[in-house]
Amino acid sequence: MNYNQVAIIIPTYNERTNIVSLVREILQVIPGTQVVVVDDNSPDGTAKIISESFAKNKSVCLVKRTKKQGRGAAVLAGFHYANKQLASKIYIEMDADHSHEPQLLPALISRVNATTVVCASRYLPGASISNWSKLRSIFSWLSNSIIRLLLHSSLTDNTNGYRAYPIAAVRVLLTTKLSTKNYLVLAETTKLLTKHGFKYEEVPSHFSNRVSGKSNTTLSLLLRSISDLVKIWLQSK
Numbered sequence: 001m002n003y004n005q006v007a008i009i010i011p012t013y014n015e016r017t018n019i020v021s022l023v024r025e026i027l028q029v030i031p032g033t034q035v036v037v038v039d040d041n042s043p044d045g046t047a048k049i050i051s052e053s054f055a056k057n058k059s060v061c062l063v064k065r066t067k068k069q070g071r072g073a074a075v076l077a078g079f080h081y082a083n084k085q086l087a088s089k090i091y092i093e094m095d096a097d098h099s100h101e102p103q104l105l106p107a108l109i110s111r112v113n114a115t116t117v118v119c120a121s122r123y124l125p126g127a128s129i130s131n132w133s134k135l136r137s138i139f140s141w142l143s144n145s146i147i148r149l150l151l152h153s154s155l156t157d158n159t160n161g162y163r164a165y166p167i168a169a170v171r172v173l174l175t176t177k178l179s180t181k182n183y184l185v186l187a188e189t190t191k192l193l194t195k196h197g198f199k200y201e202e203v204p205s206h207f208s209n210r211v212s213g214k215s216n217t218t219l220s221l222l223l224r225s226i227s228d229l230v231k232i233w234l235q236s237k
């Protein structure tokens, strides 16, 4: 498979200790792909280390934004860049902290087609999660159950930001004003793209908790997720 038309979008905020090794792994697993790192002016110098480490590598692009504006908004900025500057045909979003295994990329890419979005699931048979606290597992189970119930989602995993989209789906996302910017954006885009006739497929994945760097999930973000959920639910009625 030729990976030239695949763009891997990685949102980063303070991922200096993770991003370089992750990008190298990705380029080994799917050589020829374009990696787009979208950094929100991380105080730890993530952008600088990317520029220095991949200065001569045309497969790695950096989108710099001025301030922290949420993971979902950063991914959209990466989609916009890859669409405009790289004319990519398949768009993948994944985290920078080594929670999403690059080894799954070929499987995600081979399953995407013009009308299908492919999601890595942590809850299908064959999937696994390592090193999560009990509290984290309960919270994830609870958020997934509420999203399935309120938004009638049929996905086993609604909160994992490791997904592959065909260009037609990205065009819909780039021409729609979304009302959420953080974690719930995944639920909002699923609802939107399903309404536009796209199908969702899931593949089992292995997810490991971050070993390095600091989590971006704060209590205020979690509380905002509740109001985001209500917003999406009201929109869908």
Ligand SMILES: Nc1nc2c(ncn2[C@@H]2O[C@H](COP(=O)(O)OP(=O)(O)OP(=O)(O)O)[C@@H](O)[C@H]2O)c(=O)[nH]1
Binding pocket: 010, 011, 012, 013, 014, 015, 038, 039, 040, 068, 069, 070, 071, 074, 094, 095, 096, 097, 099, 209, 210, 214, 215, 216, 217
């Ligand atoms: N550009 C950008 N990236 C973000 C922002 N918030 C989170 N991210 C990135 O989004 C991805 C997911 O964030 P994490 O901090 O790992 O969130 P999490 O997986 O819920 O929490 P962990 O337990 O720390 O793994 C990582 O690559 C972050 O660097 C943001 O506001 N802007």
Ligand SMILES: [Mg+2]
Binding pocket: 095, 097, 099, 210
């Ligand atoms: Mg993480």
